[in-house]
Amino acid sequence: MNIHPKPLIACRECDLLQREIPLSPGETSCCSRCGATLYRCSPDSLDRTLALVLAASLLFIIANVYPILSIEIQGDRNATNLYGAVSALWDQDMRSVSFLVFVTTILVPAIELSMMIFILLPLRQQRVPAGIPLLLRILQSIKPWGMVEVFMLGILVSLVKLTDSSSVIPGVALWSFGGLTLMLAAVATSFNPRDVWAHIKTDNAQGAVK
Amino acid sequence: MNRTGVSAGSMGLCSCHACGLVSRAESIFGTAHCPRCDARIHIRKPDSVRRCWALLIAAYILYLPANLLTIMETGSLVNYRKDTIMSGVVHLWKTGSWAISAIVFIASIIVPLFKLIALTLLLVSVKRRSTWWPNQRTRLYRMVELVGRWSMLDIYVVTILAALVQIHSLATVRAGSGAIAFGAVVVLTMFAAQEFDPRLIWDPLTKESEL
Numbered sequence: 001m002n003i004h005p006k007p008l009i010a011c012r013e014c015d016l017l018q019r020e021i022p023l024s025p026g027e028t029s030c031c032s033r034c035g036a037t038l039y040r041c042s043p044d045s046l047d048r049t050l051a052l053v054l055a056a057s058l059l060f061i062i063a064n065v066y067p068i069l070s071i072e073i074q075g076d077r078n079a080t081n082l083y084g085a086v087s088a089l090w091d092q093d094m095r096s097v098s099f100l101v102f103v104t105t106i107l108v109p110a111i112e113l114s115m116m117i118f119i120l121l122p123l124r125q126q127r128v129p130a131g132i133p134l135l136l137r138i139l140q141s142i143k144p145w146g147m148v149e150v151f152m153l154g155i156l157v158s159l160v161k162l163t164d165s166s167s168v169i170p171g172v173a174l175w176s177f178g179g180l181t182l183m184l185a186a187v188a189t190s191f192n193p194r195d196v197w198a199h200i201k202t203d204n205a206q207g208a209v210k
Numbered sequence: 211m212n213r214t215g216v217s218a219g220s221m222g223l224c225s226c227h228a229c230g231l232v233s234r235a236e237s238i239f240g241t242a243h244c245p246r247c248d249a250r251i252h253i254r255k256p257d258s259v260r261r262c263w264a265l266l267i268a269a270y271i272l273y274l275p276a277n278l279l280t281i282m283e284t285g286s287l288v289n290y291r292k293d294t295i296m297s298g299v300v301h302l303w304k305t306g307s308w309a310i311s312a313i314v315f316i317a318s319i320i321v322p323l324f325k326l327i328a329l330t331l332l333l334v335s336v337k338r339r340s341t342w343w344p345n346q347r348t349r350l351y352r353m354v355e356l357v358g359r360w361s362m363l364d365i366y367v368v369t370i371l372a373a374l375v376q377i378h379s380l381a382t383v384r385a386g387s388g389a390i391a392f393g394a395v396v397v398l399t400m401f402a403a404q405e406f407d408p409r410l411i412w413d414p415l416t417k418e419s420e421l
Contacts, residue, residue, distance in 0.1 A: 010223065012409075015413075032215075033215050034345060039230075080374050084373055094372075136229070144400060150359055160310045162371070166375075
């Protein structure tokens with residue numbers, strides 16, 4: 001049965017059945033019919049991702065603790081951090097919107113970062129932690145709901161809206177949100193789940209079609 | 211680029227949506243599971259078109275209150291104003307912040323409208339088993355997935371302003387009920403885009419090549 005040495009791959013977007021081809025580092029293979037990216041070859045992507053994830057986690061903590069912006073109107077000052085903003089909306093009886101903001105800017109990024117550390121740190125020590133398939137599946141399904149970069153743009157728009165009525169003082173968290181946006185973008189481009197899957201043996205080998 | 215070709219589905223093969231492993235979709239009566247990662251596998255997302263329509267219609271209905279109701283109330287000693295999404299954009303434009311006004315206009319007006327129209331177009335074309343421009347339709351789907359999240363912009367702006375501008379009687383900002391409807395439109399269209407299976411675009415082509 002196993003005449004061809006290379007495994008089959010089906011395009012996620014058009015389902016065209018193709019055979020994998022070997023790539024050299026930095027190359028990407030694309031579907032021959034619809035042009036979607038099939039897979040990339042990026043050696044040491046896991047180490048690089050781990051470094052970026054650790055940096056992003058640090059920035060994430062700073063971004064959540066310190067105030068994002070503070071304003072001053074006629075001597076009165078007010079500042080808010082991210083959680084303060086979420087709870088202010090909750091107190092205004094905008095619970096569904098407040099919940100949506102909490103999930104997309106705090107909960108999902110926090111889960112994403114901690115799961116990645118949990119997966120990547122043991123892999124670096126050549127251990128495969130239990131439950132990786134489940135974690136990777138959760139990571140994949142929550143990924144669209146982390147919206148730190150949109151929130152960053154939201155901060156900038158708010159900044160412009162406020163400057164004509166009051167004096168605005170950017171807080172520490174504003175800069176860390178900027179850094180976090182860049183770090184998360186770098187994590188998204190360097191993380192290659194295929195490399196993690198390569199560590200997982202298929203128990204039921206006959207199920208996979210060669 | 212060749213338009214036709216053998217799809218995994220037509221060979222009875224199924225690629226896992228989580229790990230990408232291609233396996234034979236066994237157990238027709240029960241649910242099939244991926245041999246590597248144990249995720250449920252389907253040749254096509256189950257009930258994709260119907261679920262996508264349901265979410266899309268709900269989004270269309272909520273699109274009206276999202277645009278007509280107040281999204282933000284601003285009060286200060288000298289004036290009081292209620293803003294819908296569009297009046298917020300116009301206000302920004304009039305006060306001279308053209309760039310920001312354009313960004314908000316694209317993120318809050320153009321993007322949701324584009325998503326609704328694009329998904330409708332994709333669903334209708336799939337229903338009619340159209341073989342028309344599959345590459346461009348796949349690209350359209352990719353764009354819908356890519357830009358969808360940016361509509362959350364207005365929700366975040368309202369959140370930050372409502373928390374920050376709370377200076378006794380001098381100035382207050384409150385979120386309006388339009389924000390709930392608008393948030394719901396964004397969430398519903400994101401779910402609709404996830405339910406849609408782009409492989410359905412290519413299925414009619416595969417069938418034709420077999421004949």
